[in-house]
Amino acid sequence: MLVLLFIIFAGMAVGCAIAVVAQRNPLYSAISLIGVFISLACLYVTLAAPFIAAVQVIVYAGAIMVLVVFVIMLLNVEQEDRRRPRMAFLVPAAVGMAAVLIAEVAFILSSVQLSANTPTQNISDVGLTSSIGTGLFTTYLLPFEITSILLLMAIVGAMTLARQAKMLSPRARVVPGAQVLALNVIDPRVPLDDTKAIHVHTTTEVEKVLGIEHDHDSAQRD
Amino acid sequence: MDWQPIIDIALKFLAITIAFTVVLLIVAYTVLAERRVLGLIQGRLGPNRVGFGGSLQPFADLLKFILKEDIVPDKSTRFVYFLAPVIATMAALMTMIVYPFGPDVNLPFLHTTHLVIARFDVALLYVLGVTSVGVYGIALAGWSSNNKYSLMGGLRSSAQMISYELALGLSLIGVILQAGTLDLQRIVELQSRWHGAGWFLFWLQPLGFIIYLVSAIAETNRVPFDLPEAETELVAGFHTEYSAMKFALFFLAEYINMFTVSMLATTLFLGGWNVPFAEDIFGRGTVLFGLVSVIGFLVKVCFFLFLYIWLRGTLPRFRFDQLMNFGWKFLLPLALVNIFITATLVFLNVL
Numbered sequence: 001m002l003v004l005l006f007i008i009f010a011g012m013a014v015g016c017a018i019a020v021v022a023q024r025n026p027l028y029s030a031i032s033l034i035g036v037f038i039s040l041a042c043l044y045v046t047l048a049a050p051f052i053a054a055v056q057v058i059v060y061a062g063a064i065m066v067l068v069v070f071v072i073m074l075l076n077v078e079q080e081d082r083r084r085p086r087m088a089f090l091v092p093a094a095v096g097m098a099a100v101l102i103a104e105v106a107f108i109l110s111s112v113q114l115s116a117n118t119p120t121q122n123i124s125d126v127g128l129t130s131s132i133g134t135g136l137f138t139t140y141l142l143p144f145e146i147t148s149i150l151l152l153m154a155i156v157g158a159m160t161l162a163r164q165a166k167m168l169s170p171r172a173r174v175v176p177g178a179q180v181l182a183l184n185v186i187d188p189r190v191p192l193d194d195t196k197a198i199h200v201h202t203t204t205e206v207e208k209v210l211g212i213e214h215d216h217d218s219a220q221r222d
Numbered sequence: 223m224d225w226q227p228i229i230d231i232a233l234k235f236l237a238i239t240i241a242f243t244v245v246l247l248i249v250a251y252t253v254l255a256e257r258r259v260l261g262l263i264q265g266r267l268g269p270n271r272v273g274f275g276g277s278l279q280p281f282a283d284l285l286k287f288i289l290k291e292d293i294v295p296d297k298s299t300r301f302v303y304f305l306a307p308v309i310a311t312m313a314a315l316m317t318m319i320v321y322p323f324g325p326d327v328n329l330p331f332l333h334t335t336h337l338v339i340a341r342f343d344v345a346l347l348y349v350l351g352v353t354s355v356g357v358y359g360i361a362l363a364g365w366s367s368n369n370k371y372s373l374m375g376g377l378r379s380s381a382q383m384i385s386y387e388l389a390l391g392l393s394l395i396g397v398i399l400q401a402g403t404l405d406l407q408r409i410v411e412l413q414s415r416w417h418g419a420g421w422f423l424f425w426l427q428p429l430g431f432i433i434y435l436v437s438a439i440a441e442t443n444r445v446p447f448d449l450p451e452a453e454t455e456l457v458a459g460f461h462t463e464y465s466a467m468k469f470a471l472f473f474l475a476e477y478i479n480m481f482t483v484s485m486l487a488t489t490l491f492l493g494g495w496n497v498p499f500a501e502d503i504f505g506r507g508t509v510l511f512g513l514v515s516v517i518g519f520l521v522k523v524c525f526f527l528f529l530y531i532w533l534r535g536t537l538p539r540f541r542f543d544q545l546m547n548f549g550w551k552f553l554l555p556l557a558l559v560n561i562f563i564t565a566t567l568v569f570l571n572v573l
Contacts, residue, residue, distance in 0.1 A: 027302065027365070034358065041351075054347035062354025066361065066384055073365045073373065128343055129404055 005046050013039035026072050030065060037061040051129045237339050238319065245318055248520075249477040250280035256531045263535035290466035295367055298463065302366035307464065307471035310359025314478035316352045320345040321485045322407045323519050324495050327512035337495075337512060338407055346404040349486060350391055353441070357383045359475065360443075360450070360460050367463035375459025378542065379443060379450030385549040386440040386447075392557035393433035396564040397490045400426065410494030414501070421493030429560045431491045433553055438483040440549065442476060445534040449542055484526035488519060495519040 016035035023029045037060040044053035136144050200208075254269070254276060261268025270276040294303065324337030342348070357380050364376015401409045413421050440447040451459040461472045488494060497518035504511035540548070 025299075027299075031302070031305075031358075031362075034355075038355075050342060050344045051347065054344045054351050057351035058347065058354055062351060062357070062387075063384070066354075066357055066380060069358070069361055069365075070377070070380065073361065073377065129347075 002046055006043065009039045009042040009046070013043065027069065030069050030072055033068075034061050034065050037065065051132050233335075234339065241318060241323075241339060242315065245478065245481060246474075248524075249474065249481055250284070252477055252480070252527050252531075253283070253473075254279050255527070256534070259528070259531045260535050263532075284470070287467055287470040292466040292468065293463075295369065295463045297368045299366040299368070302362050303463075304468075306359050306363035306366060307468045307475070308359075309362065310356060310475040311471045311478070313352050313356030313359060314475040314482065317349045317482045318478070318485075320348055320406055321482075321489055322410050322494060324512050324516040326507060327509055328507045329509065334507065336407065337516065341405065341407050344404050345406045346394065346398065346409075349482075350387075350394075353479075353482075354387060356475070356479070359472075363464065363472070364460040367460075369463050371457045372460050372462045375450045375456045375462070378456075379460055382443070382447065382449065382545060382549075383441055385546060386437040386553070389433055389549060389553040389557050390437040390441055392554065392561060393430045393437065394490065395557075395561050396427050396430040399561070399564050399568050406489050406494075410489055410496065413493040414496050421491070421496065427491060427560075427564070429556065430564070431487075433557050433560065434487060434491065437549070437553060438487065439530070439533065440545070442479045442483055442530075444476075444480065444530055446537040446540050447545060448539060449545060480527060480530055481523065484523045484530075487526055488522040492522045 013036050016032045016039060019032035020029045020036065023032060037056060041053040041056040041061070044050070044056060257279075258268040258270075258276065268276070269279045272278040272282045294300070319339040320341075322336070322338035322341070326334050326336050329335050360383070361376050361380040364372045364374070364379070367373070397409065398404060401412050403409060443450050450456070451461075456462070461469055464472060495515035495518055497514055500511055500514045500518070504514060
């Protein structure tokens with residue numbers, strides 16, 4: 001039963017992973033990547049690690065990939081045209097390396113002796129929520145805290161980089177629709193400063209003001 | 223041959239079928255109730271012609287949805303356009319299996335039965351995970367329709383759901399801290415003290431309850447957080463281009479989501495199936511006790527559904543920047559404060 005489930009979900013994972021690189025439309029690639037994450041989560045469940053599985057779905061499928069899909073949708077990334085590979089000499093090299101890799105795996109599978117003492121059949125509690133929590137907050141507290149500081153730095157860095165765009169005054173804001181307005185136009189309590197309202201009438205003009213170059217004729221999807 | 227596993231599997235399938243049918247019926251009648259109650263609030267009648275007092279209206283609506291022409295926009299991304307309502311409905315339906323709707327009962331001819339379809343260690347995280355996948359249904363629907371109103375609606379909706387998911391998840395942590403488990407059945411059993419009135423997560427988590435309620439309304443895109451469907455700005459938001467049964471699927475997904483967040487609120491904050499003094503009167507494990515508990519559970523869930531409709535008839539809509547500010551600058555810090563207080567009290571063994 002477990003073997004059957006493994007074959008199903010591993011097949012799904014591999015199929016989706018191939019689709020990620022094979023698809024020409026970036027959004028299809030993103031959807032396939034979500035498929036990979038969900039199949040991996042299913043594999044974790046069969047490996048008696050339900051907590052990891054749930055976190056995999058919540059963090060990767062539910063949060064990170066949503067942002068990726070967002071970016072693809074907002075930038076309207078074009079379908080990649082089929083073009084001649086620039087470094088064509090890499091193709092035979094890749095094939096050769098893949099062959100070596102497969103040969104290695106085959107060698108390991110065929111020649112390495114299976115260990116005589118099979119793992120015990122006891123149901124492990126390593127993947128359960130409480131054991132993970134206990135581990136994180138006792139034995140591995142320092143790495144855990146360092147990781148959280150790293151994540152905090154990433155957030156602060158992203159905000160700093162985003163703020164550095166000096167296209168508009170930091171007080172200016174884009175109202176969804178078609179207008180770029182200074183804050184004091186919207187909110188009378190804000191003191192007047194040198195920012196002025198930039199009058200635009202269409203989304204195209206907003207794009208021009210914001211410096212987003214966009215080819216509208218090719219923007220339509222298939 | 224040992225028939226026990228086959229009987230167990232058959233019983234599970236039966237339970238899933240019954241649960242899905244009951245939930246879909248309740249959802250159908252929630253739509254009717256919404257229209258009638260809104261009519262009441264606005265001083266008019268609402269649909270009352272089909273069947274007695276409009277009781278067959280949901281089926282008339284369904285028939286109409288099935289018979290309508292299914293229009294697919296010419297420049298839509300065909301595959302994703304079909305996929306989106308499927309994802310939305312599936313994610314909504316999948317969370318339903320983990321909620322315990324009754325206590326353990328000794329049914330005739332069977333051993334002791336747990337009135338829950340699937341019970342596992344990380345049920346609460348499972349709910350959060352599946353709900354977060356549901357965002358794709360809306361985002362992809364907005365994108366694949368190739369319509370700017372749909373795209374705006376989809377983007378707004380996903381941004382809103384991601385933002386409020388944080389506050390929602392954090393508001394649950396207080397409950398988890400007190401219960402010490404993610405297993406929903408166990409959390410409900412912990413609330414059985416004080417003769418079944420010890421909905422301690424409700425008494426001891428008032429702040430968490432309010433945060434959960436507000437963010438749950440935002441998660442389900444209901445008034446006053448229904449910006450994705452703000453008809454004055456966006457026609458109908460992400461489902462502008464959807465017609466016939468595909469539109470019905472989105473509609474269904476929204477109402478099932480309403481139902482599931484109500485079930486989660488009931489389970490975590492209102493004591494689940496605990497009815498005060500029911501166990502003292504009927505005795506543990508009897509069928510009557512089970513029945514009373516299930517009815518109690520449904521009554522609590524229906525209270526939340528009524529609350530949704532009531533809010534829709536009462537409150538105006540937020541503006542988008544107000545919505546974002548409220549979520550990120552008010553609810554999120556408040557949820558963190560709630561966690562901090564709860565953790566301190568649990569650490570000091572007060573709770």
